[in-house]
Amino acid sequence: MTEAPIWHPFTQHGLQEPIPVVSHAEGASLFRKDGSEVIDAISSWWVTTHGHAHPRIAQAIAEQASRLDQIIFAGWTHEPAEELARNLRALMPNTLTRVFFSDSGSTSVEVALKMALGYWLHRGEARHRIVVMDHGYHGDTIGTMSVGARGAFNRAYEPLLFDVTSIPFPSPGAEQSTLDALDRACREGAAAFIVEPLVLGAGGMLMYSAQTLAEMRRICATHGTLFIADEVMTGWGRTGTLLACDQADIAPDILCLSKGLTGGAIPLAVTMASEPVFDAHLSIDRARMFFHSSSYTANPIACAAANANIAIWRDEPMMKRIASLAERQAAHLAQLERHSRVQDARQAGTIAAFEVSIADEPAGYLSDIASRMLAMFRERDVLLRPLGNTIYTMPPYCITPDQLERIYAAIGEVLYLLGDTR
Numbered sequence: 001m002t003e004a005p006i007w008h009p010f011t012q013h014g015l016q017e018p019i020p021v022v023s024h025a026e027g028a029s030l031f032r033k034d035g036s037e038v039i040d041a042i043s044s045w046w047v048t049t050h051g052h053a054h055p056r057i058a059q060a061i062a063e064q065a066s067r068l069d070q071i072i073f074a075g076w077t078h079e080p081a082e083e084l085a086r087n088l089r090a091l092m093p094n095t096l097t098r099v100f101f102s103d104s105g106s107t108s109v110e111v112a113l114k115m116a117l118g119y120w121l122h123r124g125e126a127r128h129r130i131v132v133m134d135h136g137y138h139g140d141t142i143g144t145m146s147v148g149a150r151g152a153f154n155r156a157y158e159p160l161l162f163d164v165t166s167i168p169f170p171s172p173g174a175e176q177s178t179l180d181a182l183d184r185a186c187r188e189g190a191a192a193f194i195v196e197p198l199v200l201g202a203g204g205m206l207m208y209s210a211q212t213l214a215e216m217r218r219i220c221a222t223h224g225t226l227f228i229a230d231e232v233m234t235g236w237g238r239t240g241t242l243l244a245c246d247q248a249d250i251a252p253d254i255l256c257l258s259k260g261l262t263g264g265a266i267p268l269a270v271t272m273a274s275e276p277v278f279d280a281h282l283s284i285d286r287a288r289m290f291f292h293s294s295s296y297t298a299n300p301i302a303c304a305a306a307n308a309n310i311a312i313w314r315d316e317p318m319m320k321r322i323a324s325l326a327e328r329q330a331a332h333l334a335q336l337e338r339h340s341r342v343q344d345a346r347q348a349g350t351i352a353a354f355e356v357s358i359a360d361e362p363a364g365y366l367s368d369i370a371s372r373m374l375a376m377f378r379e380r381d382v383l384l385r386p387l388g389n390t391i392y393t394m395p396p397y398c399i400t401p402d403q404l405e406r407i408y409a410a411i412g413e414v415l416y417l418l419g420d421t422r
Contacts (some may be wrong), residue, residue: 017371020378025052028399030383038381041393041407045385046201046233047264050312051398057265057308064304073101073297080303087310088270091242093251096272100290101298105232105258106139108269109194111292112254113143115273116192116226119280122288127191131165131182131225135203136196138230147194149203152366165190169200170208179215186223192254193220194228197244198348201233205353205392207346214248226253226277232269236260237322238394240349242313253277263309268302321397325350328401329393332408339415353392358418364388373414380410 008019023033028051030038040048050057064080071078085099100115102108113130120127130147137153138144145154146161154161167181168174182193197213200206220227229252234244236259241247243255254277258269281290296302312318329352336354337345345354358369365388373391377384384391384407393407 015371017375018378027051027053028396028403036381038383039395039399039403039406041382041384041395043264043394043396044383046238046394047259048396049236049260050263050309051396052264054263054265054308054312056312057263057305060304060308061266061301064301068300070296070299070301074293078298078300078303080300080307081298084298084303084306084310087307088257088272091310091313092255092272093243093245095251095274096255097275098273098278100271100273100292101303102269102271102292103267103294103296103299103302104139104269105230105256106141106144107294108232108256108258108271109138109147109228109230110141110143111271112194112228112230112256113147113192114292115254115271115277115281115290116228118290119226119277120191122280122283127189129165129185129188129190130162131167131185131190131193133178133195133200134166134169135200135206136194137200137202138194138196138232152364169203169206170212175208175212175215178212179219182216183219183223186219186225190223190225192226192228194230196230197234198239198247199234199244199351202387204387204390205346205351207348207353210247213245214250217248217250217252228252228254228256230256232256232258236309237318237397238348238350240322240326241319244348261309262302262305263312265309266302266305268299268306318397322350325395325397325399325404328404332404336408336411336415339412341415341418350397351392351394353390356386356389356391356415356418358389373418376414376417377410380413382407382410384410 021033022030024031028040030040068078081101088099100111102111117128132147135149137148142160145157147164165185167185168178170178198207198210217227229245231243235257245252253274255272261270262268281288326349329350330347333345333347333352336342341357343355343357356369367388370386370388373386391411395404
């Protein structure tokens with residue numbers, strides 16, 4: 001069979017690395033065309049929460065597809081979107097009163113940035129500066145690349161990116177430097193601060209404390225700087241609570257959600273905003289409306305999937321399930337810490353990560369060690385995609401103890417093949 005003419009994301013086709021074909025999936029398992037099983041250790045790029053092909057979500061998608069598949073959302077509405085907005089209002093912080101739909105994590109952040117800038121424009125205040133955190137990642141569209149870390153991800157597009165103010169990542173023992181830098185930026189009239197709460201995902205699963213997150217929120221509130229929480233990855237239980245912000249007992253001015261919003265089954269995103277942000281755009285003047293949309297805004301099928309996801313959160317013991325997975329992750333991570341190549345083992349809820357120390361090899365995202373480990377995991381029927389020399393696991397919440405054991409057995413084998421430094 002001739003290879004399909006597909007240009008895959010984050011793939012260097014010149015290396016001619018194998019691209020497995022997956023025929024179907026169930027729970028935490030992916031199945032190749034030959035029937036072999038692969039354990040999904042990263043929730044298929046952090047999206048799958050309850051497991052693949054979850055019956056309740058699949059049924060909701062099928063039923064909605066036969067009833068109403070798509071309708072323009074500018075000036076029109078439909079019940080799945082109305083229900084989802086009400087469900088989110090009941091589930092999320094009560095200060096987030098407005099729900100704006102889009103179709104991916106990147107676009108939810110683009111929406112948040114535009115909301116923040118529109119807020120200050122319509123208030124008649126000249127605030128344009130966005131504050132970001134070093135090593136952050138918020139997507140691959142122009143605005144989201146602008147507020148993310150600069151490097152290999154976006155070097156070719158540098159002429160398109162706007163300037164931002166960066167503050168350092170709050171490394172253990174150096175948190176005050178981060179807080180001082182944020183305070184200076186806010187005092188200078190920053191429009192907004194955007195951050196991944198508790199865990200910086202693509203930056204290497206870097207983790208910081210809830211206390212630091214709470215203090216960053218306080219600083220923004222003191223100076224009137226809008227606080228944007230990008231919970232596209234950290235939301236829906238990944239860090240051990242529904243939102244990572246919950247652990248700091250804070251509510252942002254603007255919240256970005258996607259990935260687990262539909263249980264990972266179908267693309268959908270929302271940007272939730274506080275009433276003052278909405279009110280700044282409210283007018284009888286059409287020129288002050290919020291100018292953003294896509295053809296598939298609030299797609300009815302995607303909204304139905306999201307409502308099914310929320311029903312699962314409402315009806316099933318999700319927090320107990322997440323706590324159990326976090327406990328099992330911790331036990332496996334404690335075993336791995338004994339290996340001499342394992343450094344900085346860390347965990348936030350169901351996310352576990354560590355660095356692999358290899359002498360004389362660069363540790364960046366494009367390092368050869370990452371591609372070598374990726375191939376070794378693939379050979380062991382485990383979907384793990386290291387971030388440079390960072391190995392992390394973020395499995396679906398339905399993963400069984402035996403499946404989790406297979407993941408960590410594969411990690412142990414790979415570390416053995418890389419050699420022991422003692």
